[in-house]
Each structure stands twice: as structure tokens, then as C-alpha cells.
Amino acid sequence: MSNLKRTALYDNHVKLGAKMVEFTGYQMPIQYEGIKAEHAAVRSNAGIFDVSHMGEILVEGDKATEFVQYIFTNDITEQANNQVLYGLMCYENGTVVDDLLVYKYDNEKYLLVVNASNKDKDFAWLNKNNSFGVNLTDKSDMSEVAIQGPKAEEMLQKLTNHDLSKITFFTFEEITVDGKECIVSRTGYTGEDGFEIYSYDIINIWEKLLALGAMPIGLGARDTLRFEATLPLYGNEISDQINPIEASLGMFVKLDVDFIGRDALKEIKENRKLKSAGIELIDKGIPRHGYKVLNIDEEEIGEITTGYMLDRSVALALIPVNYKLGDIVYIQVRNRKLKAKIVSRKFMNKNYKK
């Protein structure tokens, strides 16, 4: 693993006994104590995640707003300064380049936070579509730590004089945490309240949050948490083969503004074939990403995009729109066809502070 990149917190992970794996060119912790314990800690207390592998791209210029709108499916015309918006970048055919957060400083300055696995591709895509003369700067050398869970605010508040209650849901501020300049947003990827902290000086913040009782959380539980909260993952629920309308992310696609892929997405919406549905297994087993979904005649109708055994065996699947709650389907698990039913995608109630 010698040619892999390390985050600033690599030594801290090793010291904690993390199981390290290769993930998108980085050596990252997949788990510390164990996925189930880490998952539970975020739901009941607080967990911290090293997500320094994420990409951050600064957009600056007179036409920054026009540029961001051109590459982004959500409507930024009403976006306030210091507000964060979730949305997607799409190709002309409506499939997804990446999903991302857009942090607005002002009309001439935005920060885009993109997936680690896509950041080189994204940077190239943004440059290719930069007919607006904006400056694009890769800030991915910044570290990022998320603190998530019902105790997140209480713990982080101990490290800053800034009143965190003023940073409301999906907004951010540039503040000092533990004496270091940081960008702090009330955002996350778990379905819990919490913050994402961006800084060039993160190690002491990580250590102090640990000392305050936050549990370190690896990529394993990061995925079970985001899945349980029905938050999409690029490469699973969305990809360069799957468009956001059929992935049931239509609320983040505003077809009355113009952006790359809008015309294709308009057509897809009018003639929609697929949706993202919840699936619960009736037979015993675990539905995994890529497993086939079959109808009662055992014909293939779709595919599992993510699945886990949490308190029950549940999955998200891309299937035809006409399937309804309670309908019976089968999942091809190795050489077995396991009985399952369509259920709500709401596997849990989100605990956001809005």
C-alpha cells in the first residue's frame, strides 16, 4: 500500500487500531471497534469520521453563479450566502457525473464538495465546461472531519466560542475551532444532526473530539449509516449509467432552471421507467449491491443498489415504477431466489435539527 495517499489523520487511525483498506487511492479506516458498534454510537451518542479524501473545488469569478448553475441540477438562484445545497452534476444525457454539496460564500465565490472517487473526473468536467471564465482551484489538500449524532453539537461546542446553534441546517460559517480556522457546516451523511469541519489543521480537533467521547467511525459504518438514512452513494444509487430522476432524487433536480442534462432529464421525467424502491427480504439472506431483482415469474426486473442486514434485511433497488408497496419480488442470491417485498424507502426517521 506504499503508493497510496494518506490523510493527515493516518497515524491517528493506526494508533486507534483501525483496520485500514485502500479506498479510491487512499489508505482509509474501514472500521475501528466494529461496524455495528460504530453505527450504534452515531445513532445514540456521537461519532467522528475522517473524510479528508473528499474533494473540494473553489469556484471564483464574476460569473461564478452562472457557472455553478450551468453544471448543477438544483436551483441556486435563491441560494443565500452561507447556505449549502445538495444536488448533482449531470452529463448531457442526464446520467450523473457526481453528486455534490455547493457552499455559497457570495455570488462570486462557491466551494464544491465532491466525492473522493470522482474528484479528478469532476475537476476535468468543470474545466471542460468553464466557458464562464471562472477560476477553479483544487482545495482537496484540506482535511475534513465529520461529527455526527445527537451529542455532536454539545461536543463540538466545547471547542469553539462561536454559538453553533447559529449554524442552522445546511448552512456554514468560517469559524475558529480549537484555535484553528475552519469551515463548519451543519451537514452530514448519516441522517443525524451534526457538522462537517474543513481545515488545514485538523489533528488536534480530532484528538479533542475523541477525548470528549466521540467514537471514531470507519467507512464501513459510514455506508450503513448513509444507507439507513436513504442517502445515495455514487456508484450504487447513481452513476454514469443512472439518472437522478429514475434514482428518485427528483427533488434535487429543478427542471425550470437551465443546466447540463436538463433537456434529457425533462424527457426522462415524462417517460419515466424506473424508480428507487425499498425492499425487505421475507426469506433469510442479505440483498447485496448488484444482485438481480426478479418478478414472480422469475424474470429480471432490476437490481439491488445497496443492501444490508441491519435490524432486518433491507435494500434499495432500481426497479420499474409500477411496483407498489407490498408487492412481492424475488432476489437472486447466489443460486437461491429469495422472497422479498417492496417497502417504504424510509428505513428510519432522520434526526436533523432544522
Add this chain to the structure above:
Amino acid sequence: MKIVEGLFYSNDHEWIKVEGKIATVGITDFAQSQLGEIVFVELPDLDDEFGANDPIGAIESVKAASDVLTPVSGKIVEVNENLEDAPESVNEDPFNAWIFKVELSNESELESLMNATAYKEFTA
């Protein structure tokens, strides 16, 4: 890493305890530690016959599914149904949490398996 003397071991990190014509098969301490938290064990059906290295079921951790192969040919004569309700026992006590018993159809296959000393070197 615990390794028990007197058992056979496969390249796929299974232990095999032979009593007469019956081989009892489970996964090793090394295997369970690599897999992480085991949340489901898919057992084979009784009386099904398999060749050596055929997949007979699966062990699933939170993250991933791994095939369970039978290291020897034969007929499934017993499965450990306790694992359906307590899959975590494979993590907690892998050398007691056996998975299946197979009636050997070709005892000479045992010769290609490792003993405890060889397996210790194999995982070193």
C-alpha cells in the same frame, strides 16, 4: 491467532475435524478475523452432494458475502442450525461454531490438506 492441533486445514481457511467417515467443517480464527462481524450464515441443504471446493453456502459479514467451500467431497449429513440465530458465534468461538458435516466420499482428499503446523506457516 488461535490454531487447534489435530485438525486439518484448507487453503480457504477452513478447519476440518475427521471422525470416521464424517468430516466436521468450520472456518478458522484467522478467517473470522478477516471477515469481521458475521451477521448471516447460509447453510447447505441436508443430503446434497458436493465435490471438493464446491461452494456449499456463504458467510456474510456486515460488508460482504463470502462463499463457504467444502474442502472435501461428499454428502451433507448435518448442518449447525444454531448459526441461523447466532451467526456471531463464528466470531466468538470459531473452532466450536462448526458449519456443516459431510460424509467423506474420497478420503484420499484429506492428504492434500494442511496440518496445524503447516497452516500456522500458511497464515504467518
